Amino acid sequence: MKATPSSSIPAQDLAHTGCSPRKFRARNLHQAGRHWVRGDACATAFFNALSAVFPVGEAFMIEALKPWRDRVPEPLASDVAAFIVQEAAHTREHGAMNKALIASGYDMAPLDRAIRGFVSTFANAGDITKLGATMCIEHLTAIVASELMLRPHHLQGSDPEMQKLWFWHGIEEIEHKAVAFDTWMFATAHWSPMRRWLVRSALMVAVSISFFINRTRGQVELMRQDGFGWTKALPMILRNGFAKGGVGRAVLKPWFQFLKPGFHPWQIDDRQLIAKGEAMLKALQIITEGELQLRPADRQDQTVSRQIQAA
Ligand SMILES: [Fe+2]
Numbered sequence: 340m341k342a343t344p345s346s347s348i349p350a351q352d353l354a355h356t357g358c359s360p361r362k363f364r365a366r367n368l369h370q371a372g373r374h375w376v377r378g379d380a381c382a383t384a385f386f387n388a389l390s391a392v393f394p395v396g397e398a399f400m401i402e403a404l405k406p407w408r409d410r411v412p413e414p415l416a417s418d419v420a421a422f423i424v425q426e427a428a429h430t431r432e433h434g435a436m437n438k439a440l441i442a443s444g445y446d447m448a449p450l451d452r453a454i455r456g457f458v459s460t461f462a463n464a465g466d467i468t469k470l471g472a473t474m475c476i477e478h479l480t481a482i483v484a485s486e487l488m489l490r491p492h493h494l495q496g497s498d499p500e501m502q503k504l505w506f507w508h509g510i511e512e513i514e515h516k517a518v519a520f521d522t523w524m525f526a527t528a529h530w531s532p533m534r535r536w537l538v539r540s541a542l543m544v545a546v547s548i549s550f551f552i553n554r555t556r557g558q559v560e561l562m563r564q565d566g567f568g569w570t571k572a573l574p575m576i577l578r579n580g581f582a583k584g585g586v587g588r589a590v591l592k593p594w595f596q597f598l599k600p601g602f603h604p605w606q607i608d609d610r611q612l613i614a615k616g617e618a619m620l621k622a623l624q625i626i627t628e629g630e631l632q633l634r635p636a637d638r639q640d641q642t643v644s645r646q647i648q649a650a
Pocket residue numbers: 397425426429508512
C-alpha cells in the first residue's frame with residue numbers, strides 16, 4: 340500500500356495517536372565512511388548538517404516542554420512525557436553519529452556554534468515563546484521525516500546503519516509531531532484566535548529563515564572541509580534540496596500549510612508512514628543483524644527486505 344499524506348482528514352478525526360518510545364541503539368556508525376550517502380559529498384552534507392544540530396536543538400526542545408508536563412491534561416501529559424523520552428534518545432544517538440563524523444575527519448565545531456547561537460537567542464524568552472519555537476521546529480522536522488518515509492530514495496544506497504538511525508528518528512518525529520503544537524494551544528488558550536495565528540505564523544517564518552540559513556551554511560562548511568569552494572558548494576546544495584526530487588522542494592507545500600488559520604499537524608495525515616517506516620527499519624535490522632535469527636513470524640518482513648535490496 341502506498342502511503343500518501345493527505346490534508347483531507349476531518350477535524351473530528353484528529354484523534355490522539357499516542358507516542359511510544361522505541362528502543363534503539365545505533366551500531367557501527369564509524370564504519371559508514373565519510374560520504375555515507377551513496378559516496379555523494381553533497382547529499383551526505385544535508386544529513387550531516389542536520390545531525391550536527393540535533394543534540395543541542397533537541398535538548399532545547401526538551402527543556403521547552405518540561406514546564407508543561409505537569410500542567411497539561413491527559414492524554415497530552417503522557418505524550419509530553421513520551422516526547423521528552425524520545426527526544427532524549429534522539430539526542431544520544433545523534434551525539435554518537437556526530438562522534439563518528441568527527442572520527443571520519445569533519446570538524447563539527449562551527450555547526451555546533453551555530454545551533455548554540457540560535458538557542459541562546461531564547462535565553463531570556465518566556466515559556467510560551469520557547470514552546471512556540473519548539474512547535475515550529477517540530478513542524479519542520481516532521482515534514483522532513485514524512486518526506487524521508489514517503490520517498491525512501493533520499494537514503495537509498497546509503498550506509499544501512501545510518502539508514503536505520505534516520506528511519507527510527509523519522510518514525511518518532513512523525514508520531515510526536517503534534518505534541519508541542521497541542522501544548523502550545525493549551526498554553527495560549529486564553530489568547531484570541533487572531534493573536535494565536537499571528538504569533539504562530541511569525542514564529543514559523545522567523546524559525547524557518549534561521550533554519551534555512553544556518554543549515555545551508557552548515558552544509559557549505561562541511562563541503563568546504565571536503566575541498567569544495569562555497570561558489571561550487573552552494574549551487575550544488577540548492578540543487579540537491581530544491582531540484583525535482585529534493586527534500587526542500589517536497590516540503591514546501593506542507594510548510595505553507597502550517598500558516599493556514601485553524602491548522603493542526605494531523606490535518607496532514609501521514610500516520611501510515613509510521614507503519615511504513617517501521618517496516619523499513621525492521622527490514623534493515625534483518626539485513627544488518629542477520630537473517631539466520633529469523634522466526635517464522637518474521638517471514639513477511641523478509642519480503643520487505645528483498646524489496647529494499649532489489650530497489
Ligand atoms: Fe528528534
